[in-house]
Amino acid sequence: MAQGSHQIQSQAQQQVQTLSPQQILVVKLLELPAVELEDRVHAELLENPALEEGKEDSLTDNEADASASEDGEEDEGANEYDSLGDYLTEDDIPDYKLQENNRSKDERAEDIPFSDSTSFYETLKEQLGERNLTEHQSELVEYLIGSLDDDGLLRKSLESIGDELAIYAGVETTEKELEEALAVLQDFDPAGIGARTLQECLLIQIRRKKEDNPQGKLLDVEERIISECYEEFTRKHWEKIMKKLDIDEKVFGEAIAEITKLNPRPGASLGETIGRNFHQIVPDFIVETYDDGTVSVSLNNRNVPELRLNREFTEMVEEHTKNKANQSKKSREAMMFLKQKIDAAQGFIDAVKQRQNTLMATMRAIIDLQRPFFVEGDESLLKPMILKDVAERAGLDISTVSRVSNSKYVQTNFGIYPLKFFFNDGYKTEDGEEMSVREIKKILRDCIDGEDKKKPLTDDELAEILKGKGYPIARRTVAKYRQQLNIPVARLRK
8 A cells, every 4th residue: 555645634723812912012012121112102103193292291281181080981973983993083183191290200211321241131132133033943042032030141941941931931842952042042142151060161162163263273172171170270270181191381371361361150251341431321210219119100201202193183083084975085085094004093192101101010019029129229138020920910921011011210218220120039048037148149249248368268168157147058059159159269369
């Protein structure tokens, strides 16, 4: 019997969730920081003649009443065009301006010349956009980018990232797919981004240099030192390395000199290479704390104009609606054009309004969860907080909170901080009390600062001290926190 002579066809029903154009617009606006929102609004004003700038004080009393009413009244001419009914009544007003004390706080924010480097997160996302990947692959790489620490290294296991994707993002993947996505990320600039260990970080940089200079004999030596003698390298056992690899002292010295030029923190270096004056930080939120302990928050919308529908367009729609019976083909085509532009304009106004409501809900939830910090300004008062905590308090989806938290800044009485600053892991003490990892690191630093420099504390000794204080942390966890604090091992602290 010939194989392949029969084909079996089958049908299967599958639910596919797709976003509407309006939802996509909301998501895109949600991700924009303050400066980019200004550009986006001005671009929309240029593109859509049905959208115009409008000030609240230009409203009539009746319009102001309509804006305050949630229900609003139906316009008499709305019967023929139900979708236009709202446009001709309550929504023909600037419903875009934010809330309390907005003007005074925004004026204060305008004069603050904060500058900072572009985050490596943003730069890596730009590089991701240049790759020819499937939507699923791009989603995985983007999640990996978001999982990098401040040094640009991936401290989480791919297994745990796979679990996070399934739980938080509803994305099913395999460890093999994540390995492939990580390989894509590790090919980004600067070399070393996405490495899981310092050893891998150095090897990626050496191998990248070998691609540019395949004949480089010294690079072969560097690679062998890090791949075959990494433990000896970290302990500076130079004699052992030279003997094990059978290389002379001169070549070895040159190789070590080149290795020490490699960057153990590629994420931090990316920001530095772009330069601190690359762009100004414009805070998205203004948070003020008063002497009585009350905390107020507002959005920084100083340079974003108020938006409303163009009055001429709405008047023309009214006119067409009244004369519907006598309309020619050209008039009906004109009506359709006006309707499309008004639909787009109203959709944009609604999306901007939804953006500001979502941002405010997220920021208020963060303030509620981290109120001691906003009152005192002490980092050690920051409690463990993850995306899920904020999402539950704000009544939002975790992915929404994640989008709000990226590339957004808040101005406080104690300085300007990225929103990601307030998210940190938790750790439970023996008494069941939940602590911030940041607080544990502070205790660890205090222990090291107060140690006898002639006999510095080993990681095992630090683990015992922390255990005695009620924090039963493993030695390798102590080592991880010490490395994150850029504190060398005990023998190098003598």
